[in-house]
Amino acid sequence: MSSEKKQPVWDLPVRLFHWLLAALIVFSWWSVHHHHTDWHIWSGCAILTLLIFRLLWGFVGSSTARFSSFVRGPRAIAGYWRGQWVGIGHNPLGALSILALLGALAVQVSLGLIAEDEDGIYLGPLAGLVGTDTSDKARDIHELWFNVILALIALHLLAIIYYRLRGKKLTLPMITGRAELPPDTQPMRPGKWWIALICLAVGIGITRWIIAGAPPFGS
Amino acid sequence: MRLRFVAASCACVSLAACGGWKSGQANSAQGNISQDSRPPATGRASAVTNAAATNGMATNAMVMLAVPLAKNQALHVMQVRHEGMETIGKNMKVLTRQVTGGSPDTGVVRASAAQIANLSRQASGWFPAGTGPNVGKTGAKPDIWQNPQDFSAKLHNFQLAAQAFNAAAASGDTNAIRAKFADLGGACKACHDKYRSEMHH
Numbered sequence A: 001m002s003s004e005k006k007q008p009v010w011d012l013p014v015r016l017f018h019w020l021l022a023a024l025i026v027f028s029w030w031s032v033h034h035h036h037t038d039w040h041i042w043s044g045c046a047i048l049t050l051l052i053f054r055l056l057w058g059f060v061g062s063s064t065a066r067f068s069s070f071v072r073g074p075r076a077i078a079g080y081w082r083g084q085w086v087g088i089g090h091n092p093l094g095a096l097s098i099l100a101l102l103g104a105l106a107v108q109v110s111l112g113l114i115a116e117d118e119d120g121i122y123l124g125p126l127a128g129l130v131g132t133d134t135s136d137k138a139r140d141i142h143e144l145w146f147n148v149i150l151a152l153i154a155l156h157l158l159a160i161i162y163y164r165l166r167g168k169k170l171t172l173p174m175i176t177g178r179a180e181l182p183p184d185t186q187p188m189r190p191g192k193w194w195i196a197l198i199c200l201a202v203g204i205g206i207t208r209w210i211i212a213g214a215p216p217f218g219s
Numbered sequence B: 001m002r003l004r005f006v007a008a009s010c011a012c013v014s015l016a017a018c019g020g021w022k023s024g025q026a027n028s029a030q031g032n033i034s035q036d037s038r039p040p041a042t043g044r045a046s047a048v049t050n051a052a053a054t055n056g057m058a059t060n061a062m063v064m065l066a067v068p069l070a071k072n073q074a075l076h077v078m079q080v081r082h083e084g085m086e087t088i089g090k091n092m093k094v095l096t097r098q099v100t101g102g103s104p105d106t107g108v109v110r111a112s113a114a115q116i117a118n119l120s121r122q123a124s125g126w127f128p129a130g131t132g133p134n135v136g137k138t139g140a141k142p143d144i145w146q147n148p149q150d151f152s153a154k155l156h157n158f159q160l161a162a163q164a165f166n167a168a169a170a171s172g173d174t175n176a177i178r179a180k181f182a183d184l185g186g187a188c189k190a191c192h193d194k195y196r197s198e199m200h201h
Helices: A012-033 A037-060 A074-081 A092-114 A132-165 A171-176 A193-211 B003-013 B028-036 B044-055 B058-064 B071-100 B106-125 B148-171 B174-195
Strands: A006-008 A178-180
Touching (some): A012 A037, A037 A193, A092 A132, A171 A178
């Protein structure tokens, strides 16, 4: 268990993404419950930037960040279930959880973008593109959909506890980026930092375009 | 905790039932709370004038009304209040889109501004004691009748903001419309943040 034997498994962008996302989800929840709807909207926009970044980094990032390295078919998942999987990064079953979380958050952000608050004081950045009824409906679903996100987060946390009870620590590697490798596996192949910056810039750019009210800057 | 939202949203569907919910308690409780919270309440009229005079607004006297309403009266007021608030909200939503968009449609803005200003005046009669959550389903928190002066001040601010916005709308000056609309939203929010529960609709 000496630290020299630990090898990189998660790169910095993935870790930053993970913890910023966790913090922003908590902040989004807190802010909207404490009547800071404006902060809530900004937080949602920040999450949008993170999601865009993660999507891009999933194609051009480090080996463990890439969807192609962890999104697998039912056969691989069944194999993992039988204990036949060896590797680093997301396992084939955990990959489903990642996709579900990212997808659910994308739905949540999209609903928020076109929602309006019940008093007609705050509009999501793209609410001007739809009617009042649609915005109101989007807000109602946005509120309900948070339960889906909560359920997925609960599942995520339960899985971490379950692995911990079986002797596999998942949290520390997500902080330090390093873990002991299983036999016959390669450590993570890192991505390029400047590509990460480009991904981030694209995320910020798209988000700013949306904040401006999208297509030709507002309706 | 989020289940409350599920419940709230379901409750949304049964809007019509608003104010028609049965309550386990007599409506006098609110009146008593309100009365107890003011020291020299020698009688109904003096209590009203006391508080109103402190705030310099006779218009909100109804907020202070300490004599309990009959239950059906209370439920009626609550229904009128609910519908009034809903209508204000609908107009606000129309306005937000107008005001934040490129160039507001003055006719639309004027109509909504006038309606809100009109309803804001009626709001003086929407919060008599005995129309709290122990009487029927409402988002009005009991705090309203525990802090009558603060609540009246906030209600009054809303009324002033609604008049000012109405005047701006009538003038047709887009900058004034934007500024006064922001003030109006702030006035709504100041009161809702403190005196409205999440369990409304």
